[in-house]
Amino acid sequence: MSQFNESKSHFIEQLPETVLDKVGKAIGPFEEVTIQVTTDMVDTHRYGSRWLVVTNHRLLVLAPDDSTPEDMQISMQSLKTVHMEPMVGGGRLMLVPYDGESVCLFYSNSLSLKFAEVAEGIKRLIDGDEPNLPLEMDQTRCHKCNRLLPEKGGICPACIKKTDTLFRLLGFIMPYKTQALLLVILTLFTAMLQLAPPYIIKFIIDDVLTTGQSADQLYFYVGLLFGLSVILWVSEIVRRWLNTWVGFRAIEDLRTGLFGALQLLPLRFYDKRKIGSLISRMNNDSELVEDYMIFDAPFILSNAVLVIGIIILLFTMNWELALFVLLPVPPIIIVASLVWDYLEDYWRRWSIQWSRLTTHISESINGIRVIKAFSQEAYEGERFEEHNQSLRKASVSSERSWLVFFLMTNFFMSFGAFFVWYFGGLQILDNKLQLGELMAFIAYIWMLYTPLQWFSDYYSFIVRAFAGAERIFEVIDANSEPFDQTDAVPMPLIKGHVNFRKAAFAYDPGKNVLRDIDLEVRPNEMIGLVGESGVGKSTLINLITRFYDASRGSIEIDGVDIRDIRLADLRSQIGLVAQQSFLFNGTIAENIAYSKQDASFEEILRASYAANAHEFIIKKPDGYDMLVGEQGRRLAGGEKQRIAIARAILHDPKILILDEATSSLDTATEKKIQEAIARLVAGRTTFAIAHRLSTLRAANRLVVLDAGRIAETGSHTELMARKGIFYRLVKTQQESSAIMAVKG
């Protein structure tokens, strides 16, 4: 698939020989190829490829093989239009000529983004413009190893080396490098000290006990043993103390980094992921890394030193016996590598079951009201039991396989001891070996086998910890919002002139929610956005706040493309009362002051008066100090909304966005808020969305959205006179409720 590597532009892909020939024959010498892309489906029934080659004169649809009957050619003049038809799991690009049958190109979802751009490009070509294709497209394959990427434009897990992850983890220790260095030295020191006692025992047996010399030497050796133990004990205390000191600090930094990264990620990142799985990254993955840094890494280091030291010692003492000691090591390594994959699978299944169980628990606690209201406690219990059972099964099988593995390696190891006893015993009988040496050997064997056996275990810890670290780094590395874009235009004082220029937007490629939005809003104008549910009103304002960026076209504020405005400046001057008011777990005052952390209590009071929130707050026993509960659970919907409005008022934004800000209010309260809003909108550019059209009474202009486009704009009277969509909306509302009738 070389076309992924060497293409000049993303829309001029490298042609295979056969297609190159066909193109050469079909086009004239001076024809310029503007688009040259491949599909991944021949028709709806077959994967395969078809090539679409577009020049300024014609469009070619070519099969990659020699056969020509399916190849087609349409001249640019005879092409009426192109359109994309999204399907479930893919789509087709229809080239519609003025007469004759349309030509279809089929593609799977993997290419829908590309073909959305291609379709737009061809449309512009038909109009005689430049195709104007985007320069950058997210990569689907790794540019190094050409493997499919887990995420478009993401990192290739195969290409980030384990050592890179290790170095990055080490990077978190760097701020504490003196302590870390001391730690390593201490670790090496204690490991080496541990090697001494068996050797001293050897001297006690061979030089003291078997020769029957005086007790003086015994005192000396025992004294030495005791001294060593004391030193070992002290250095162990210091080592562990240092270890936790460094490890927990590094982990704290890692967690802070992860949380910071999560805050800066764009909303698109969150759209694709379950909250539960992100929380699990925050909790489980950092715990894995924590365990690794605090317990496993030092253990591995000291045991590695121990193992190497013992092997060297054994060989210098008696190389023949040493060979026997090492005899069981190759089979252990072979067995370990054979069953390793299975063990990993078991472990993964176990962790999947865990995350299912946790998701279910958190979901049922969050939805406890709904569960109770429909008395589905028993049903939830059953579902839980199902998850619980699967978890048990997964735990049992993973434990069991570990056990089998453990016992097997143990068994092999005991062979080493048999060999040493047998061959060592023979050597003693032959007077080639002394008893003390044999005893030391046996002691060293167990000191050697125990860490060896755990090495496989450590390997699993390392794998898990690195997997956790990689998941964390993936979040940290994900493209965050461009807060620190250096060439951004600072805009500390926005005037409030907002201009949509042919803006279009799609959450999923090819399925445009908004298209061709052209709208110029003067400073301090109030725009009412109207349209049926799901038409894209909230989406439109999401573009102003830059929660999402327009897929095509642009939005300008005071003449500057918002993508070039410093994000912090932009957001700090936009006030948003979102459709779902969100309150944090804290007091009412804290929630109002969320938009301006240093607000004085007087300011909070003023905002709350203006939002007509004061009257209900004052009735609460704790007033402004009332705790609202998680997500504001202890407040009524209308109360939450008023707090959210007060928050926006306190923020004192230049551009105010009210998305259904008054939907949960009764008409009397809404009336009060109307006044508040009327006060609020003075001197600000305002976008207000409301289903209850009376709310938009104060708007200078109403914009009616229909099927993702602006269908009508104008004042209330103008739109009523037009007798279009707006007129019908008003009429329906008047019919359904006389009270809410809109005054002209």
Place this chain on the structure above:
Amino acid sequence: MTSSISKISDRTEQPPVIISHPGDVAGSQLRLTRDLKQILHLTIDSDRTWSRVKVVRAAPLTHPDRYISFLDEKGVEICMIDDPGSFNEETLNIINEELDRRYLTSTILSVRSIRNEFGTSYWDVETDRGEREFVVQNAEEHVRRLGSHRLLILDVDGNRFEIPRLEKLDRKSLGMIERTL
């Protein structure tokens, strides 16, 4: 644009024809036709006509063969037919063609390899549409079990793959799938 389309958008003053309940329209009253430009037209009782009709399944996973819904140009439902057995043959053929085209779900015939790496799995499979490689992230979210034997897999791009009967797969493929899930 053809004249029939503009007529539909003028239809605003008339009350819409609400016949979406399965019981209200029988399949035999419907006629689907395709014109030269591949545009679909739906006629009910040979007097009401819609162009640029879409045929969709209401529950593509759980009831793929029932509850066929017809949408107009704007995506508003014209009617829904519970049991497609009552359609005449020509209409039924077009419906099947349309459904076939709309739902690009490939059936996995055998698995050549699945590689697992940190919550991401790389699949290389043989499907009814040919060979295909794809990537699945968070198997626990994107591999859905439908009943005890059916599996629906959603890859990172939103492509769909189905295994209608797990037990019909060869042992090797089954083993690889089991190890992934």
